[in-house]
Amino acid sequence: MAQLTEMVPPAAAGALLRAVFALPRPVKRLIAGAPVRRDGQELALDAQLLLLMSKLDHRSLAGGTPEEARAGIARAKEMLGRVPDRPVRTREVAIADAVTGRLYTPKGLAEGSPLLVYYHGGGWVIGDIDSHDTVCRYLAAHADVRVLSVGYRLAPEHPYPAAAEDALTAYEYAVENAADLGAGEAVAVGGDSAGGNLAAVVGIMADPAPDFALLIYPAVDLSTRRRSRDLFAEGFYLTDDDMTWFSDHYCPPERRGEPMASPLLAGDLSGFPPTYLVTAGFDPLRDEGEEFAKRLEEAGVPVALRRQEDLIHAFANMWSLGGRFQEAMSEATGALRTGLYAGPRRRS
Incomplete structure (x- = not known):
């Protein structure tokens, strides 16, 4: 069965992602939750927010067949398609x-x-x-x-x-x-x-x-x-x-x-x-x-x-x-x- 996020066109998913990142910092902190710290480092709020949103896809970077993994990175590219x-x-x-x-x-x-x-x-x-x-x-x-x-x-x-x-x-x-x-x-x-x-x-x-x-x-x-x-x-x-x-x-x-x-x-x-x-x-x-x-x-x-x-x-x-x-x-x-x-x- 297809993941829920696969039912959303990559361009629309990317627009939603950018909209979330454009929110005021206090709002983003409320969404992301408490800061993450490990090895004396604190994870950037931007990174924490992205990791939280990526969990909606329930997809790992690798795993499965090479063809499935390649399809995943191709979709991610479409979501992050902004150019300079x-x-x-x-x-x-x-x-x-x-x-x-x-x-x-x-x-x-x-x-x-x-x-x-x-x-x-x-x-x-x-x-x-x-x-x-x-x-x-x-x-x-x-x-x-x-x-x-x-x-x-x-x-x-x-x-x-x-x-x-x-x-x-x-x-x-x-x-x-x-x-x-x-x-x-x-x-x-x-x-x-x-x-x-x-x-x-x-x-x-x-x-x-x-x-x-x-x-x-x-x-x-x-x-x-x-x-x-x-x-x-x-x-x-x-x-x-x-x-x-x-x-x-x-x-x-x-x-x-x-x-x-x-x-x-x-x-x-x-x-x-x-x-x-x-x-x-x-x-x-x-x-x-x-x-x-x-x-x-x-x-x-x-x-x-x-x-x-x-x-x-x-x-x-x-x-x-x-x-x-x-x-x-x-x-x-x-x-x-x-x-x-x-x-x-x-x-x-």
Whole structure:
């Protein structure tokens, strides 16, 4: 039997969601209930309200069949379909036989701008270029860059290392064809969650290395459980069960220690590009992301680590609701702009 919320068109559900978020803060607090505190952190009211409303759907991020999970994230995209005020032009790009792309160019951007190669999240199983369309539009419009969003192959139809191989293929394509894409010499990589994993893999393995890396709550170690995985195992959007489901579909246990699956375990990180890495405080992936930032720092890599301690996983996709979600994305976008326009290395 269909969920009640599935009977409501996504656009109408999205309008209702935005209307609730537009209510005065005291009213939103009455709806959300008492503040949620854990590990010395207080959950943002915006995040608490969204989690409460999402319970109406009774749907987990993962679980069931991949097709069912993919349908869920597609519906969520339709609900959060707002775009930035600055117009952004798009065109489809054929990167390779099995790898698709979409180029985002904000209005008024000069030729020769920096380029961000972006890998969407979704646990290597769900998500696609469309699910992260508004994320890429926001990054392009507010960081003043072109964005090449990559449609890599998904598991379980194409298990590890297919996604990582496609990520490298897309980056190499971007470097070789930067002029045709309207970009200059500066090429960055970025991604959220599983896409952050792929961006980290490219940062380690690509030659030439990217000029900058934007890692948004990345999954960087499939081999080990950390404290945050238990602290935020349930009730904060991405769950422990979700991560198990994603990992089991993507990579067999005996290969999870390989750097292409778990970039945190790479032996040498000294060649990694300058990085902005942001984690969410109420996220099972928090601790592994912060450990990766520490390893980069120890390797001599310029890295800015930012914990948005009051937010949950996937806040990048929620920027259209405003409030803390948009504030966090604005900060990440500012870091990307600064990292790419403040003197990227020259390519030979």
